[in-house]
Amino acid sequence: MAEAWLSMVEKVTEFFSTEQIETSARRTKFVQRASKITGKLFLALVTLGRWSNGQPSVAQLAAKAAQLDHPVIVTPEALQQRMTARAVAFLQDLLQTAFRTLHTQDTGGDEALFAPLARAYRG
Secondary structure: OOOHHHHHHHHHHHHOOHHHHHHHHHHOOOOOOOOOOOHHHHHHHHHHHHHOOOOOOHHHHHHHHOOOOOOOOOOHHHHHHOOOHHHHHHHHHHHHHHHHHHHHOOOOOOHHHHHHHHHOOOO
16 A cells, blocks of 8 residues: 555645646756656655654665655665755756746745755765
């Protein structure tokens, strides 16, 4: 039986289309060539996968990838190698897109909220 976090993955893809996620991943150079670790997979693992299990190890995140409806077998090392400044830029780009979308729906958002995100990654 699928874990609750898998249904959350579906909810994210209702908010962001796969095309939006992958376009953002390429725009930020997080994804530069065909890979098992797509923008959509990475987003699901580092956001929803982390929320479902507190502070999971990279190995636990790799195991979650294998639990998807379309399982993806990735090594913990491959995921660790993707934890870069480009990953931060990708996630920040998606957050900004989300807030722009919500802002156009007559809700407020302040771009100054994102200023600390630029300093969050300490490679």
